[in-house]
Amino acid sequence: MIRSLVATTLIFAGSFAYAQDLPIFDAHMHYSHDAVLQIPPDQIVKILRDAGIKKALVSSSDDDGTQKLKAAAPDIIVPALRPYRQRGETGTWMHDPAIIDYLEERLAKFNYEAIGEFHAFGDDIKTDVVQRMIALARERNLLLHHHGDRQALDLIFASWPEARVLWAHSGFDRPDEVAEALETYPRLWADLAYRSDMSNAQGLAPDWRKTFAAYPDRFMVGTDTFAPERWYYVGPHADYTRRWLSDLPAGIARKIAYENAETMLMTQ
Secondary structure, three states: OHHHHHHHHHHHHHHHHHHHOOOEEEEEEEOOHHHHHHOOHHHHHHHHHHOOEEEEEEEOOOOHHHHHHHHHOOOOEEEEEOOOOOOOOOOOHHHOOHHHHHHHHHHHHOOOOEEEEEEOOHHHHHOHHHHHHHHHHHHHOOEEEEEOOHHHHHHHHHHOOOOOEEEHHHHHOOHHHHHHHHHHOOOEEEEOOOOOOOEEOOEEOHHHHHHHHHOOOOEEOOOOOOOHHHHHHHHHHHHHHHHHHOOOOHHHHHHHHHHHHHHHHHOO
16 A cells, blocks of 8 residues: 555655746737836746746737847747737727738738637637638648637638637637537647636646547647737746646646647648
8 A cells, every 4th residue: 555655645746846847839929018017028038037937929909019028039929910000909900901901011021920809709710801811821731729609619610610619718618618619620739728626736637637638739828918918927827837737747747838839830
């Protein structure tokens, strides 16, 4: 009995130590104009390196923040383009034709891996602006980083069945609902930004453990630095992430920590 307990303890300790060394690909970050004014790019880069962030998918309102970070740390920053020129446009952009001019101008000037994070719910996807944005992504084979509900997600795939979509916050849906969406759409991935329901004091939540085991290739982590003060949470969030990842088999932990995001971006 004692020998078995000691062995179990050593296995857990080894798993935790392994997870503590995991690099992270953070798939949900923003460096918007208010953060640019408060925290200079070199300080942002130090925060990322100190937290063990090997890559970060960054989009900003406006895009200048992303470009500043890309120039400061091209080895870390993976640029994405939001359809927002400033904060506060998340509920109106899909009705503003000028957004398309903005997107086209930025796409002509810079290289991106994704369009988004963009907010769109239900029939928002049917608007001319959103449909044109999807067309721009399709022309360039860009990932779509979508913040919205399942109805909107269905409409995105109806508009572009071959799309690669990263579902922000896993749609804030229950694990079983997320699993159903992943089963329906093989080219859908889900980030775990701003989700605190994966674990508690007792460890990884059983429903999430089951979902991660069923879809180990489809999840990735994210911090969501939607406000300047969130940047000071990047390090603690990375530590929190590694703690709950240590409750998973090493292979799955590695996938969620960084491999899935890398694979998603390489998928054609």
